[in-house]
Amino acid sequence: MRFLTVSGPPSSGKTSVILRVIEALQARQKKIGVVKYDCLMTDDDLLYAKKGVLVKKGLSGSQCPDHFFVSNIEACVGWGRENDCDFLISESAGLCNRCSPHIKDITAVCVIDNLSGINTPRKIGPMLKSADIVVITKGDIVSQAEREVFASRVKQVNPGAVIMNINGITGQGAFELTTLFEDASDIETLKGMKLRFSMPSALCSYCLGETRIGDEYQTGNVRKMEA
Amino acid sequence: MNYHDLLKIPLAQLLAEYPYLEDFFSSFGLQLQAGDQTLQQYFDALDPDKLLDLGLSREQLGKSLHDFLAGMLSLEDSTEKVESLTIIGGYDKSGTAEALEITLRPGQIICIVGPTGSGKSRLLADIEWVAQGDTPTRRRILINGAVPDGKWRFSTEHKLVAQLSQNMNFVMDLTAEEFVRMHAESRLVTDPEEKVTQILKQANQLAGEQFRSDTPVTSLSGGQSRALMIADMAILSRSPIVLIDEIENAGIDRKKALELLVREEKIILMATHDPILALMGDQRLVIKNGGIARIIHSSDTERKNLAKLEELDNTLLALRNRIRSGDTLEVIIQ
CATH class of the missing domain: 3.40.50.300 (P-loop containing nucleotide triphosphate hydrolases)
Structure with missing residues (x-):
């Protein structure tokens, strides 16, 4: 089974891009599974189900979303294998820009959009900087110059990645992206594998439900900025 | 110049030669200061905690720098010019061969x-992807007469x-x-x-x-x-x-x-x-x-008609300008 992690800032077009790729994969008679990670709610699983894709939804709720992801992804890969998927795609939003779901030796895709501002590539951490494939969306509504500048900013922070422009609405570029999905990592299990980068740490009173503000309530791993 | 040689050069000299390196490092939240320190020494001295805060590993930063410089150097000596682009026909949606070659x-x-x-968008996508019979139309695209x-x-x-x-x-x-x-x-x-x-x-x-x-x-x-x-x-x-x-x-x-x-x-x-x-x-x-x-x-006949079309277009343009300036169009040709 080929497995890929797809991540990107909220509303960058992850689901649209994946749906367009799925259409191209289905044309080649491939069985596809999607694991959709979100925090509070999502209806994207319905969009996938409508395409006849096997879909599993994971809501992290009151947990840190990326910690939730890493605690569950191995079982999801097992689920994909049991269901004889040819492709399993995990979709998760990078919510704090410092998290990243990317795993060593697993093809990692980051979706980022032209409207997010030219400084955004610098602000996103390992989710973008360590991705193998960077998909840039919403290029159909900005100028050629802006597309070029944005792509060069992405290239600056991740010079080794394959950078592709995809139109999530018309699907332009999705067929081409699919050819890269065909070369994604082929795996049996995630057992023994490692994240590409450690997740931001915390373990303080607020992690455990504290709501009161003030030094006396702060225990554990707390860091202070210079006032 | 290869990557390993670059690592041994003092930053002052390196920045003078590749000024865009400063922006490269700043895009990762790091400052490069011109001095006697070599790039290797700079790397070795980076504080692991600071790297962790920036979401970086030394290994990944090194790889990115290597890829970035390789890209920049290839940009500097890329002189290849596209003299021609050839589209070799594939098949339409019914499977009928296009049977053509256009340069x-x-x-x-x-x-x-x-x-x-x-299928206009697909044609353009074929060109952009430099299709080699690997798209739904099975068209092939050559640059300067060769497989690019x-x-x-x-x-x-x-x-x-x-x-x-x-x-x-x-x-x-x-x-x-x-x-x-x-x-x-x-x-x-x-x-x-x-x-x-x-x-x-x-x-x-x-x-x-x-x-x-x-x-x-x-x-x-x-x-x-x-x-x-x-x-x-x-x-x-x-x-x-x-x-x-x-x-x-x-x-x-x-x-x-x-x-x-x-x-x-x-x-x-x-x-x-x-x-x-x-x-x-x-x-x-x-x-x-x-x-x-x-x-x-x-x-040639079409080109001659172009002159007539332009005349028509100018007539319409004049009417548009008259509307803009508040004129009436009871008389069309003045």
Whole structure:
């Protein structure tokens, strides 16, 4: 089974891009599974189900979303294998820009959009900087110059990645992206594998439900900025 | 110069030679200071906790630097010019062979005509992807008569096609001058200021209404935006092919715009149903059912008709101006 992690800032077009790729994969008679990670709610699983894709939804709720992801992804890969998927795609939003779901030796895709501002590539951490494939969306509504500048900013922070422009609405570029999905990592299990980068740490009173503000309530791993 | 040699050079010397390295490091939240320290020493001295905060590992930063420099160095000595682009026919949606081979050259204008959904976008996507029989149409694309290098597919610096369509807008919060300068700097051109002056001058020649260099790009009118986009594309974009999608009512001097692109030696592909624009082209590709159904070369008779069409167009333009100035149209020809 080929497995890929797809991540990107909220509303960058992850689901649209994946749906367009799925259409191209289905044309080649491939069985596809999607694991959709979100925090509070999502209806994207319905969009996938409508395409006849096997879909599993994971809501992290009151947990840190990326910690939730890493605690569950191995079982999801097992689920994909049991269901004889040819492709399993995990979709998760990078919510704090410092998290990243990317795993060593697993093809990692980051979706980022032209409207997010030219400084955004610098602000996103390992989710973008360590991705193998960077998909840039919403290029159909900005100028050629802006597309070029944005792509060069992405290239600056991740010079080794394959950078592709995809139109999530018309699907332009999705067929081409699919050819890269065909070369994604082929795996049996995630057992023994490692994240590409450690997740931001915390373990303080607020992690455990504290709501009161003030030094006396702060225990554990707390860091202070210079006032 | 290879990567390992670079690591041994003192930063002062390195930055003088590759000034863009400073921006590279700052995009990761790191400062590079010119001094006697070598790049290797700088790397070794990076604080692990700081790297962790920045979401970086030494290994990944090193790899990125290596890839970045390799890309930059290849940019500096990439002199390959696209002299021709050949489309070798594939099959339409019914499986009928296109049975054709078309070679396009810089300075040519090729119009693409056909209804929505006929396969215009797929043709353009085939060109952009430099298809090698691996797309649904099974078309093949040659550059300079040969199967091209893989770089045309994946490298952002070697994108084959620059696109302009009616839906595109500026979204950056910059003045026209700042905007063009930023594009020029991202392209690492040697004379950014000269390019800025040149592009703003050209854009003003194409625009129906003049604009100042300190106008925010988001405040430009539709026509002024289009004019700036075309001038910028002609002069600054590295892509040898320009695709223009429906600029019919763009409020710019379309003839001058095309002349500028021809002068800058672009291969111009234009999706249009405007008779004047279509006749300005050297040939028209008629797209039907996903395939190129026919190639029409603009004939001498058609070219003669172009003069008549332009006359009609000018008549309409005069009427439009009269409406604008509050005139009535009870008498059409004055």
